[in-house]
Amino acid sequence: MARVLVDATSVPADRGGVGRYLDGLLGAVGTLLSDDLSVVAQRSDQERYQQMLPQARVIAAPAAAAHRPARLAWEQTGLPILAQQVSAEVLHSPFYTCPLRASCPVTVTVHDATFFTEPEHYDASRRTFFRSAIRTSMRRAARVIVPSKATRDELIRLLDADPTRIDVAYHGVDPAAFHAPTDEEKARVRARLGLTGDYVAFLGAKEPRKNVPNLIRGWVLAVRDLPNPPALVVAGGSGHDDDIDRAATEVPAHLRLIRPGYLRYADLPGFLGGALVAAYPSYGEGFGLPVLEAMACGAPVLTTPRLSLPEVGGDAVAYTTEDPERIAKDLLALLDDEPRRKTLARAGLLRATEFTWAASAEAHIAAWQRAITDVKR
Template identity: 80%
Template sequence: MTAGSPPRVLVDATSVPADRGGVGRYVDGLLGALGAIGPDRLDLAVVAQRSDAERYSRMLVNAEVIAGPSAVAHRPARLAWEQTGLPLLAQQVGAKVLHSPFYTCPLRAGCPVTVTVHDATFFTEPEHYDNTKRTFFRSAIKTSLRRAARVIVPSKATRDELIRLLDADPTHIDVAYHGVDQTAFHAPTEEEKARVRARLGLTDAGYVAFLGAKEPRKNVPNLIRGWARAVADWPRPPALVIAGGQGHDDDIDRAVAEVPSHLRLLRPGYLRYADLPGFLGGALVACYPSFGEGFGLPILEAMACATPVLTTPRLSLPEVGGDAVAYTTEDPDRIAEDLADLLHDEPRRLTLAKAGFDRAKEFTWAGSAEVHVATWNRVAV
């Protein structure tokens, strides 16, 4: 690094999963915005899984993209490489800062490390995680708070919980809200909506949408029970479509078994990325009655698709939704009541759809990238 030149930053993108869930959306969105920052302000290097390296190389014309060893596709090997191979790579590329975007970081990196801690729900909602996952991420968060030069979080709520629960130093935490790709997530055309309905075999009765991981924290079983109670007496009841990965919530199957036979519930698994606007934007309501989120990217993506959203006022969700979404609780009876009210009130749905669409424009990956760059400049040696 010469006088006046930006410090070289190495971003470790090897934790991005193939399914492009939350961490994938974050890393992809952030890197896309970082790639638009000129080399006079950012000297960027990225290490990624081999399956991602070519795509990132096309996207990041001003960055050096390195393919990590093939073994990092498997989590245990990636975590081991993070402690040994990643610090060596940082030294080889001349990194002045190393950014780890998913909770963990090398203990001895040879340069300042910044870490993204996405949420504190492993502490606030421990009952919604299995013991192995809870223990691992609690330890990782505590270690990152202790060893990282600075920590980046996606919401003020997450920052406040880390301070309250773990006595984290507030002067070492930066809030960088996630953004939403408004090309990928947009108000869909009627053709896009119709294509998704045809693929899912949906009728004109409409549907309620959920898109996300099937983790206990997402409260999908109570969503199923609440939806079933809300629409049970409708002559043409809207379906419930639960899309995304399968997850590990056994209570979902029990809730599904309780659904009356005349109601239709679909679980299509992962949808094509190109179909997400049509899926979300074609729904009567997108419902996310979560017990708590570090940010709440699914509700922001639904808002960007001009979909009325029903969620809970837990942790960061009001920071994202503000007055542009409707709120309920985690209880199935209250979900049923609030969902029914919204389904019966088309003018309110239209108002929320417009308000959410406008509010989503405030959350950009460019803004998130600027916070990240400012953080790296603060710690660069």
């Protein structure tokens, strides 16, 4: 087995998508690599990863690495030195950026190409930084790991990337964390959110690419004339989409829009599985982890057929477009059709079982082994 150092210092404190990716991946990799795995993490995460990976070597990064500019500088200088110290045969960087020089092969995860395909949904500084980081990683990394065929194809189309150096490793879902909820789990979330009736759920970052403003407007159009209109609960971290606030001011007084921010991890099955519909009308995703997690919780899902989302949802989800009028039409059709919602919920539960972190770990390890083999040639 390869001796691998994984850089987990990019994991945010909120354990969003990147955190769930690394947590799920490392938990599965740890069982396969055992003491051949080293992980460097923020000091605040060291104990957490040590408990998760008792046989791995978990190292705390310098305290300054908690700040992004310092972390990026340490990535170029301290991380390659650490790879030497732990005798790593391959170094994995899981979030777009990677060291330009190291004594061992470097692999990097590029999560999506939307900084190129959907540039209008990012502010100029973020767009410029990640475009540059992706181009650099595509040139410098021994291998690039992507979470979907759609992302691979976009990198090839847009950046003329070498397809022989790109490996697809789908994300997985943890069935212990995301499962069909009990009535008690649903009731607990309803009580926390102050819900007395039905609701439509959104879970994700408040970024323009997620299309939350049009979801709000589409929900208003769909439910405003219903006798018992379901609420819309928009949960997840804060972002940089000011249009969400504008859309919120347009909601009629008799409708209820709830924006609780982050929900506790333990509440997510009850939140997603207790919804009439989990709506995710994104402009495009590199994978679409919230869609998979909603399916695993038994929620009927409404999403778009953009980029990777059909690879995740297949025939087990309903599709719409990004504009509010079509979202309204397709959402109302689901709200009016309980048998279809139940069919989608069952299909989603079954399809979600196809995406495991064990399979993702095996695909990553295969990519790491290829990186080592390529260097030895």
